[in-house]
Amino acid sequence: MALELEEQMNIAENGGYAKETLMVCDSSLDHKGGIPLRSSTGTRKAAFFIIAIEFSERLTFFAIASNLITYLTKVMHQDLTTAAKTVNCWAGVTTVMPLLGGFIADSYTGRFVMILLSSIIYLMGLGILTMSQFIPALKPCGDSKGSCVNPTKHHELVFFIGIYLLSIGTGGHKPSLESFGADQFDDNQLEERKGKMSFFNWWSAALCCGLVLGVTVLVYVEDNSGWGIANLILTVAMFIAIIIFYLGKPLFRYQMPQGSPLTPILQVFVAAMRKRKVPYPSSQDSFYEPENPQRGLLCHTDKLKFLDKACVVENDEITEGNKPSPWKLTTVTKVEETKLIVNIVPIWLASVLYGVLVAQGSTFFVKQSSTMDRKIGSSFVIPPASIQAFFALGMLFSVIIYDRIITPILRRKAGNERGIPILKRVGIGMFLSILCMIVAALVEKQRLLTAEKEKSKVLSMSAFWLAPQYLLLGIGDAFALVGLQEFFYDQVPDSMRSIGIALYLSVIGVGSFFTSFLIIVVNHFTKQTGKPWIGKDLTSSRLDKFYWLLAAIFGLNFCIFVLVAKRYSYKQKM
Template sequence: MPLLGGFIADAYAGRFLMILLSSSIYVAGLTILTMTQFIPPLKPCGVSDNNCINPTKIHKLAFFTAMYFLSVGTGGHKPSLESFGADQFDDNDSSERKGKMSYFNYWNVALCAGLVLGVTVMAYVQDNFGWGTANLILTVSMFLTTVIFFLGRPFYRYRAPQGSPLTPLVQVLVAAVRKRNLPYPSNQDSFYESENTNMRLLSHTNKLRFLDKACIIENEVVSEGEKPSPWKLSTITKVEETKLVVKVVPIWFVSLLFGVCIAQGGTFYVKQSSTMNRNINGFEIPPASIHAIAAFGMLLCIICYDKILVPILRRVTGKERGIPILQRVGIGMVFSIMGMVVAALVEKKRLMVAEREYNRVLSMSVFWLTPQYFIQGIGDAFTLVGLQEYFYEQVPDSMRSIGIALYSSVLGVANFYSSFLIIVVGRVTGRFGSSWFGKDINSSRLDKFYWLLAIMSAVNFGIYILLTRKYDYKNVQRKEVVSSK
């Protein structure tokens, strides 16, 4: 769904319109969920209902309509809003370009703040005041933020949609295949480039040279003012944009396993916390609230990285970013491996306590999970933010919403991948003894599963290094603008 939303935003609707439309759909979904808690005919059965009957058609219609509205709204909102925010910075202005690098950091600071509120305040409201009250708060909050966003429309910068961003990619492939038998030229004088000064031109790179044949001027003469057929002759910029898309694909695949590790934080980690001692001076922490530790770790790491580490790295390396994007992503992958190792050791300890005590709630404090959550937060600060910046920057300018959608799809597909991996591992281990996933968490061996993820992540990291060792980033022919600020 995010990929479809990103494509529509880039190709036809425009990001501002897509944000408004998807936000409205999202509010509608929240409104329906809220109505199911307060309107008697729509209200589902409660645990204490004596005359509870099976869900009726109206119950199912309301629930699934709300779910589909929320899915469609999220699919359009996520990729469009983040890319629209980054579009407010001018890439040709050095100070604004540096500001955009910080934008992705503080975008995630805001997400962390929202996550903390969600797993603490909203979890408390749901447990003590009911889902209806929580849904009402979320509906009103989302409605107000949509109105505030709309009121700011006179101050935004806009990028007009220019049709399908996939068509130029197909044109390059067709032109390259047509000219596949041409000899590769000894210099770039035979390469065609557009004279359009309104678009950002890309410099030629020597990777994927087969695609370069699409921009070789063969027998045709490109007259002044005459535009050749893009199915026969492409520009250097279009060829380089196609190369960017091709190079994004393997990075997307090697990022999936990092997403699998993240998925454990919202599933098995929470299940572990539900069996542990969560009392603090008589107050019981909701199991999901422990996830806030990862958000705090990510928030703290992002601020230190942006305010302390980046300025130092800029002075040392002389580069605007301090370190390359993919190097930042790789650092986070290392922390993810460390997090899985720590999680395995802590789970082994928890199983030893569970074997001794036989209680539903163990004496072992839930804060034993702090190290693995905190390390996960640090890894997220490097890898998740780095992937957002990578998928926005290293795709063609006309595909930036699609790029952010690709980032979102990493996490979405990783959750399916995690479920598939659990099923496979459970069946395989069950054939050679007891399954690693028993009827409850205390009869399972999650520690072994975490070790497996750590080993798989280490192998995946080795592949990642091979893919990124000599990576060619987007090379824009910049026209620097002096900032007036």
């Protein structure tokens, strides 16, 4: 308290410069509703509490998602095609729900409240999944002991309610938490701006640590001690993480919701349509932009000029004491924010197919591992899903090397704060996705040849043959996914940053849905030639051909992405 009082006195004595230095003047507030002190709020000390709950959530998500296809095939007794579509559908819903959660957070609840509400829903889902393994009537085989051919209807109902509650919780959790973490850094201050760029890298590092622990220790517990014990551990961990997050409340900086962020965009289109016959002005002096010290202003750009007419001032449109209707006249900044949304649509469309690659890591790659030799030493056998640890390690080391070595070198040589421009970073990841599918196709061909010779359920071929494709997948994600999350956070209007993170997550979600659609289409056409590429099990499938098809699709998509990225103009603030 004494420190805060001393800083307030310094502000009064030294004037505006001190205020700029000691206070955060980016429209954020502290937990009491006042202007935050720079020294006692935000930055890495606040980000720690946010990353802690992200670690717990990702630990839970990957422990369940990475082994879900195994649970569906071994406990629920679904065939490979049905199980893959079930996983992709659940993953799709889980990563598309953030669009709704992000909209509600930005418009009404604010990010902090949305994080707490969604965390409680997440905890409810975990509690239901835990009960489905311990309460006799809800167990897979009901009251009967031993194994059963088909699970009970009660277990199916409770199980799917539990995992879809996780989807709803993720819908509010993911877009709000990541954007809330980035909100702890002030873009107007150089060191904090650099800290925000590092934040996205360290955020992904925490995600990878949760993934490694989830697909190794927790998956091992699921396979050897039971899903009930694993779910109980995850429930307790999530409960503790929520408490830790709430303890950080005094350190956080808060952005208040400003109503629906879609309304200003609609106003721009309506005003532009009303003034479509107005001549385009020869000077920018005719554009409307009142001073607003609490709102960051954007520079005018020459793209999408038809929208500029929404901010053209006509005769007698502005009178003293009367504020113009936003449906007839909008500001330059609102027009430019609308242009931002229009401009990122092609980038989003060109990125969606990358979500197809992400879906492979938790479905077909895991099933391949289940048919291969997973021994370490003479007797220890790792669970099939644990091979995904190579993905996390590839991503983790890439993020650390990029943040600590590559970025500082490029900052010194190129003078660019980011090191590599965001979309170039994404493009590198997309190129690596092509290599990942080529390697996956070659490994699967070798696995099929081994299976044809040995005719056994578990082959002598080591599961560590899958390590190169998982490493490429992880390195690719360190460039593409981290780049996309930074792009969609940074390039959307400030009032839509939770929606921006949701747009990044929807890339993965739509990619998961597209994977299910692609499986149906591929099977439809390959059945006509005799043997479907994706059968009831891996022995009757030709995943190698499916992977070659994906490599070709990713190659074409990479070319499209490069063309779109070259035409993109980054956001420019005044």
